[in-house]
Amino acid sequence: MRISDEHLEHLIQHGYAVVPNFLTPEELAAARRNMLRYVPTAEELAATPERYPWVFEEAERLQTEFPFVDDALNHISTHPELISMAERALGTRNVVLSQAAIWAKYAGTGDFEQALHLDYQGNTLVVPRDDGDYRQINLILYYTDVDDEMGPTCVVPSEAAKDEPLWPPFRPRKKHPGLYRKEKQILAKSGTLLIFGMRTFHRASEMTADFGVRLSHHMIWRAAGHAFQGFHLWSHLGEKPELQRFIESTTPRQREALGFPPPGDAYWNEETVEAVALRYPKMDITPYRERAARATQSRPTSTV
Numbered sequence: 001m002r003i004s005d006e007h008l009e010h011l012i013q014h015g016y017a018v019v020p021n022f023l024t025p026e027e028l029a030a031a032r033r034n035m036l037r038y039v040p041t042a043e044e045l046a047a048t049p050e051r052y053p054w055v056f057e058e059a060e061r062l063q064t065e066f067p068f069v070d071d072a073l074n075h076i077s078t079h080p081e082l083i084s085m086a087e088r089a090l091g092t093r094n095v096v097l098s099q100a101a102i103w104a105k106y107a108g109t110g111d112f113e114q115a116l117h118l119d120y121q122g123n124t125l126v127v128p129r130d131d132g133d134y135r136q137i138n139l140i141l142y143y144t145d146v147d148d149e150m151g152p153t154c155v156v157p158s159e160a161a162k163d164e165p166l167w168p169p170f171r172p173r174k175k176h177p178g179l180y181r182k183e184k185q186i187l188a189k190s191g192t193l194l195i196f197g198m199r200t201f202h203r204a205s206e207m208t209a210d211f212g213v214r215l216s217h218h219m220i221w222r223a224a225g226h227a228f229q230g231f232h233l234w235s236h237l238g239e240k241p242e243l244q245r246f247i248e249s250t251t252p253r254q255r256e257a258l259g260f261p262p263p264g265d266a267y268w269n270e271e272t273v274e275a276v277a278l279r280y281p282k283m284d285i286t287p288y289r290e291r292a293a294r295a296t297q298s299r300p301t302s303t304v
């Protein structure tokens with residue numbers, strides 16, 4: 001288990017946890033290669049800035065959302081270790097990926113400093129509860145080293161913010177200097193995972209380096225059961241070839257993290273199994289077909 005019970009205990013006690021070396025070197029290299037299909041390296045940008053006008057126009061918003069070209073980032077977004085973490089933190093098997101986006105920030109191109117805030121406005125219609133399956137889990141996975149010049153994320157341990165009201169979600173520095181004095185800078189080597197709650201005040205800080213790129217992957221996990229929460233229903237991207245390809249090639253449990261019904265779910269019958277097999281011709285439909293067939297055989301025959 002890459003995310004230990006001690007990490008989860010830290011998350012619950014303090015509102016955040018840091019997991020160094022979450023990714024294997026191979027996963028990290030593949031994620032970076034995948035990310036560099038979307039954005040240039042810092043060296044490429046410096047050598048030919050005129051090729052990338054959008055970097056300067058959109059400096060603070062260079063984000064791309066799941067599903068991704070290549071599957072390295074798709075696999076990380078639905079990583080079995082993240083599924084396991086979400087199951088344990090929420091106390092339910094019924095967990096789904098709510099949001100996943102990669103983000104590139106280039107030193108010297110924009111103003112990256114944020115105010116301390118909570119992320120919930122786009123993730124729930126109400127306000128967050130941090131217990132049981134109401135909990136939503138925010139993740140930032142760093143694909144480059146983030147030292148104190150590369151805009152480290154800052155978090156306020158939950159015990160230092162326990163008297164803060166939930167609304168409003170933003171805390172400007174001028175009005176809340178005390179909260180900023182309690183924040184902790186998360187300095188991270190590439191491959192590190194930061195986990196924090198929806199009630200954890202945090203922010204991105206300014207990039208003061210003259211040169212470099214900060215690559216990160218931001219995710220949110222939640223329980224499937226509460227319709228007042230959630231950022232994405234992945235079905236709305238069902239026409240995207242990237243999603244079609246990933247659904248065809250991944251595991252039933254990773255599909256489930258996107259909302260796909262698991263083998264054995266009551267949804268599956270002869271008709272849906274065969275039509276889904278047509279929709280995703282490269283997918284191994286066997287587990288769905290076998291469980292549906294077994295369910296049909298064991299159904300009691302009517303005596304009426």
Ligand SMILES: O=C(O)CCC(=O)C(=O)O
Pocket residue numbers: 114119140151152153154202203204205216
């Ligand atoms: O990139 C970071 O370090 C934090 C970003 C963040 O908190 C946000 O955009 O909500």
